[in-house]
Amino acid sequence: MSLELDEESFERLVIEELDALPDDMVDGLENVVFVVEDRPEDGSLDLLAVYEGVALTERGQYGFGELPDRIVLYREALLELCDDLETLRQEIHVTLVHEIAHYYGIDDEELHRLGWA
Template identity: 70%
Template sequence: MIDMDAEAFEDLVASELDALPDEMVAGLDNIVFVVEDRPEDGSLDLLGLYDGLALTERDRYGMGDLPDRIMIYREPHLHACDDIDELRGEVHTTLVHEIAHFYGIDDERLHELGWA
C-alpha cells in the first residue's frame, strides 16, 4: 500500500491523462474527470467508474446535457499498489478502461484487448 495525499494523487491522474494518445482523448466531448477518495459504498474494490451514456447508445446528445463523468478512486488505487510505478500503471489502465466505456467498449471486449 502507498501513502499519497489527495493533491499528489490528482496530479498523478492529470499526468497520466496527459500521457494518453491523442486519438484516444480527441473524441471525448462533454466529459469531466473526477478524483474521489472512495466509491459511494466505501469499498476498496472499485478503481474507477464511467457515469454516462456511451457514444454507441446515444440517439441525440447536445446542448444542455450534463457532462458524463469518469471517477478515479484514490484509496482503492493506493491500497492495490506497492510502489509509484505500479500506481502509475494502474491509474493509466483505469483511465483507458473508463474512457473505453465512454466509446461503448464493454468489459468483454476490454478483456479481449487486454485492458481489463
C-alpha cells in the same frame, strides 16, 4: 502495504497519465469530466473507477445544458492496490484506458479480450 499519497499529488498523477494517453483516444472525448474521489458511496475498496454516462455508441446528439459524463477514479482503492509510485502510474493509466473505452462503447468482455481489463 499500500502506498500513501495526498489528494493533490494523486490528482496531479491522474492529469499526467491523461496527458500521456494517445491523442486519438482523448481527442474524441466530448462533455466528459474526470473526477477523483476517495471511495465509492458504499465505502468499499473493490472498485477502482467508474464511467457514469451514456456510451458514444448508445447516444444521440447532445443538447444544451446536459450534464457531462463522468469518469471517477477512486484514490483509496488505487492506492491500496499499489506498493510504489511506478505501479500506481501504471494502474492509473490502465484504469483511465478502461473507463475511456466504456465511453466509446467497448464493454468489459472486449476489454478482457484486448488485455485492458
